[in-house]
Amino acid sequence: MDKQEKLFLFGASGHGKVILEIAEQLGIPVGGFIDADPGITLVAGYPVMREVPARAPMVISIGNNRTRARIAMAHPGNIYPVLIHPRSWVSPRAIVGAGTVVMSGATIHTETRIGRHCIINTNASADHECRISDYVHISPNAALAGDVAVGEGTHIGIGACVIQGVRIGKWCTIGAGAVVIRDVPDYTVVVGNPGRVIRKTDEFISLS
Numbered sequence: 001m002d003k004q005e006k007l008f009l010f011g012a013s014g015h016g017k018v019i020l021e022i023a024e025q026l027g028i029p030v031g032g033f034i035d036a037d038p039g040i041t042l043v044a045g046y047p048v049m050r051e052v053p054a055r056a057p058m059v060i061s062i063g064n065n066r067t068r069a070r071i072a073m074a075h076p077g078n079i080y081p082v083l084i085h086p087r088s089w090v091s092p093r094a095i096v097g098a099g100t101v102v103m104s105g106a107t108i109h110t111e112t113r114i115g116r117h118c119i120i121n122t123n124a125s126a127d128h129e130c131r132i133s134d135y136v137h138i139s140p141n142a143a144l145a146g147d148v149a150v151g152e153g154t155h156i157g158i159g160a161c162v163i164q165g166v167r168i169g170k171w172c173t174i175g176a177g178a179v180v181i182r183d184v185p186d187y188t189v190v191v192g193n194p195g196r197v198i199r200k201t202d203e204f205i206s207l208s
């Protein structure tokens with residue numbers, strides 16, 4: 001994206017405010033937030049608009065993976081930059097997809113591939129050769145060992161860890177603090193140590 005172009009953040013929640021500060025750290029000018037709530041007009045000193053500016057650079061600053069996916073599909077004409085906090089480590093051999101945000105302290109090691117509109121949250125890590133699909137959220141302090149695959153739209157909860165070589169399906173939720181030692185089927189919720197499936201996810205969505 002052109003350094004002079006203003007970035008817009010879709011979603012004026014706390015998550016949006018964290019992303020705002022990454023943009024500020026990177027010296028990217030921010031034009032404001034977009035949010036449907038008419039009661040919100042100003043956030044952190046920035047205006048909040050209702051309409052998405054056509055073709056403008058935008059990051060979808062909404063934590064819910066399904067909502068982020070739906071907004072991305074509804075606005076295919078916008079430019080989606082990658083935001084990487086300056087105090088994170090992203091290997092030069094890693095690939096990070098459009099619209100993905102990497103937060104402070106996160107580590108992404110060699111040959112890991114991350115899809116579009118993902119969140120790699122505070123101090124999360126993805127070790128070597130992981131494959132993280134679109135719309136995934138790796139929560140704060142979650143750790144993926146080497147060669148882990150995470151399917152589209154899956155949420156890895158705060159402090160969860162996943163041993164090497166595990167395949168996690170799409171639109172799953174891995175609970176806070178879970179220890180995942182076996183492959184996880186699509187559309188399931190896993191909690192505990194060792195991680196066990198407790199139910200199917202509430203809402204199915206297939207985008208691929």
Ligand SMILES: CC(=O)SCCNC(=O)CCNC(=O)[C@H](O)C(C)(C)COP(=O)(O)OP(=O)(O)OC[C@H]1O[C@@H](n2cnc3c(N)ncnc32)[C@H](O)[C@@H]1OP(=O)(O)O
Nearest residue numbers: 139140156157158173174175176177178189190191192198
């Ligand atoms: C910056 C940020 O804020 S990023 C956001 C980070 N947030 C997260 O990581 C949240 C992750 N979410 C969780 O861990 C949730 O507890 C979920 C999604 C796994 C389950 O939520 P719910 O579906 O509402 O389940 P609910 O709370 O009803 O619990 C169901 C059962 O699972 C157990 N359970 C729920 N979560 C966990 C967990 N993380 N570990 C172990 N057991 C759990 C409950 O104790 C309960 O057991 P019981 O039936 O024996 O009483």
